[in-house]
Amino acid sequence: MSKKNDVIEKRKEKIQTLKESGIELFPNDYKVSHTVKDIKDLVENESAEIAEDASYSVAGRIMAVNRFGKSAFIRFNDRSGQLQAYIRTDIVGDDTYTLFKKLDIGDFVGMTGTMFKTKTGEWSLLANSLQLISKATRPLPEKFHGLKDPEKRYRQRYLDLIMNADVRELFIKRSQLVQAIRMFLLGRDFLEVETPMMQPLPGGADAKPFKTYHNSLSMDLFLRIAPELYLKRLVTGGFERVFEINRSFRNEGISTQHNPEFTMLEFYQAYATYEDLMNLTEELFQSLALSIAGAMDFEYQGVQIKFSGSWKRLPLLESLEKIAGVDPSLFSQKDELMNFALSKGISFGNRSEDAMGVGKIMTKIFDALVEPKLIQPTFITGYPVEVSPLSRRNKENPELTDRFELFIAGREIANGFSELNDPEDQKNRFLHQLENKEAGDETPQIIDDDYIRALEYGMPPTAGEGIGIDRLAMLLTDSASIRDVILFPHMKPTDK
């Protein structure tokens, strides 16, 4: 009443008159015979006579209307695409045309008709019947500029999907990416499994967990930060090749690279080494680039990324020397190394000095000075034991591990290693982490006794890897922010 000119109020008035004239606003009996794409394929491939003679029943959302008194063109979308329809009073009849005139952009309609070519040569549906399938109360954003406001696009993703065809395509690609990974691994005799997302002890990574509480068990549970320790229990149990594609949760900052819940692939292969996994990763990524980005070499944010060929493999220490300019003699001198880091403006937060070994300092330097420069796919190998509590020691140098991380476009995409399957060494590594906790480590692991027990029953030599699916989707869809590849990114609630 107070807002007579409000668009939504106007629509509600219109809806009232539709109701009063006996029109069902939300019927559920319309039968679709073809999608828009079905019809387009048919008229392109069949002879014109066959295409024009056939009758098609389609349904979709009205996206645009051009009225001409007693006829009108409309554009409508279904899941497969957009089609134009032509509606004429002399064909659909006065009653239907009167109803049609009351419809709005955003409404769903069902139409039956034949196909014809307009003067400009566009295949269009000549409707001989039309009915309302679902009424829209709210108006859609403007047709030409669409919905641009990033906040609204994230908060109301359904609107983004309605208005922006490229967004719709991006999320279809993401789905195809996950499916392609699944097929790749199933084709190599991996078994897809599901392990707990709520864990009594949050293990398998160095990160802050979300905490929750189970009422009837009267116990704290943590949303998992990684599925790793459960997947390796399965390898112990005899599932020699397993994988899981699902969410992990980390209670840390939100940025263009981080969402509190993110999708990770983890897979474990018995009798394989980290070197086998690097080979497998190359093969996997190359096939994914081909199918999702359309080519093995593609552009990401203006930079050409080359997946073809074999990828560079560079030991961590060598990368520090060659790219960060660290004198190798500092690798064994903690204080000197720390001074080098500080001189480069690297800060260490409030971690105490005791908790920072040479290995942690090295990875800090790496993160700041090397990682951003690794644009083309690069495997960094040989991480210190100190920062690799679940990795197997290297045979020649037991202070390093048989581990790699994969970097592309200056970001970590994957992390893999030959698994530590010696229960005694594993227990000592856990204990060492516990000591660090008391020395002030921010995000300690807690000793998982059952995991140790599982290793004591014997786990075959195994290599495992985790791949960040969101970041991989960003790469292959040329997206700048992780929010652009997550359907519903987390946002602060608003008052309204």
Added chain:
RNA sequence: GGGCCGUUAGCUCAAUUAGGCAGAGCACCUGACUCUUAAUCAGUAGGUUGAAGGUUCGAUUCCUUCACGGCCCA
């Protein structure tokens, strides 16, 4: 947590170096039009300028605080 930027009609954006009646396109509403496709033509209507406070005769504009968002840094 810090820095920079933003928030104006349903949507996309304006508002003149320095404060002076808040505008346009699309959408909506009324009318005309049976091949348009950002249809066209004529007309109408639409606003607590993110919130609160301050300066001022007067604030979208200047100041403060807050909320939400974007980018960068930590």
